[in-house]
Amino acid sequence: GENVEQHPSTLSVQEGDSAVIKCTYSDSASNYFPWYKQELGKRPQLIIDIRSNVGEKKDQRIAVTLNKTAKHFSLHITETQPEDSAVYFCAARMAGTALIFGKGTTLSVSS
Amino acid sequence: DVKVTQSSRYLVKRTGEKVFLECVQDMDHENMFWYRQDPGLGLRLIYFSYDVKMKEKGDIPEGYSVSREKKERFSLILESASTNQTSMYLCASSRPGSNYGYTFGSGTRLTVV
Numbered sequence: 205g206e207n208v209e210q211h212p213s214t215l216s217v218q219e220g221d222s223a224v225i226k227c228t229y230s231d232s233a234s235n236y237f238p239w240y241k242q243e244l245g246k247r248p249q250l251i252i253d254i255r256s257n258v259g260e261k262k263d264q265r266i267a268v269t270l271n272k273t274a275k276h277f278s279l280h281i282t283e284t285q286p287e288d289s290a291v292y293f294c295a296a297r298m299a300g301t302a303l304i305f306g307k308g309t310t311l312s313v314s315s
Numbered sequence: 316d317v318k319v320t321q322s323s324r325y326l327v328k329r330t331g332e333k334v335f336l337e338c339v340q341d342m343d344h345e346n347m348f349w350y351r352q353d354p355g356l357g358l359r360l361i362y363f364s365y366d367v368k369m370k371e372k373g374d375i376p377e378g379y380s381v382s383r384e385k386k387e388r389f390s391l392i393l394e395s396a397s398t399n400q401t402s403m404y405l406c407a408s409s410r411p412g413s414n415y416g417y418t419f420g421s422g423t424r425l426t427v428v
Contacts, residue, residue, distance in 0.1 A: 249419075
């Protein structure tokens, strides 16, 4: 089955810096790659996703890139703010199956 | 506002008890999922369902079963609760097909003593 590795497990940045979280997946048949943000005590919320026919997608300060050949995808957050502090999860999914999640990255943005 | 509702936010049960965790969604989603979330382990898939009365095992189904008698409701059952099932349980739903994200419930924090 699918396996998703996520790095780093913790990330500390200064406000205004950029943050990058990377994930690799094992099954080349995976075709959907979402990212979720989970604030303390809250449910995970979808923040951006990318499909296998697209190489990059942006939404304001957030972008995701996908390299299908290398089987990895990354989340980029620019101009980080304290409210970006949360746990971020990547996930991958093949057709007909459920999402498989990475173990999460705890992002801390200090002002 | 669309919702996935989990019946209990916190639950404390004794070892050996049969435990029911309920999840209801109001989005008419075909797909529903149960995950458990543990520190350092991320979200691990227990069971999922793509239609009423159907179910598929996830990565860690041992000690669990599920029931989906109606489209909007997906129940997770711990047949005989054990202390290693102490965890946060998250229910989610999504539209059919593989290219849609999930809407999660708020989670049930289960403690087995």
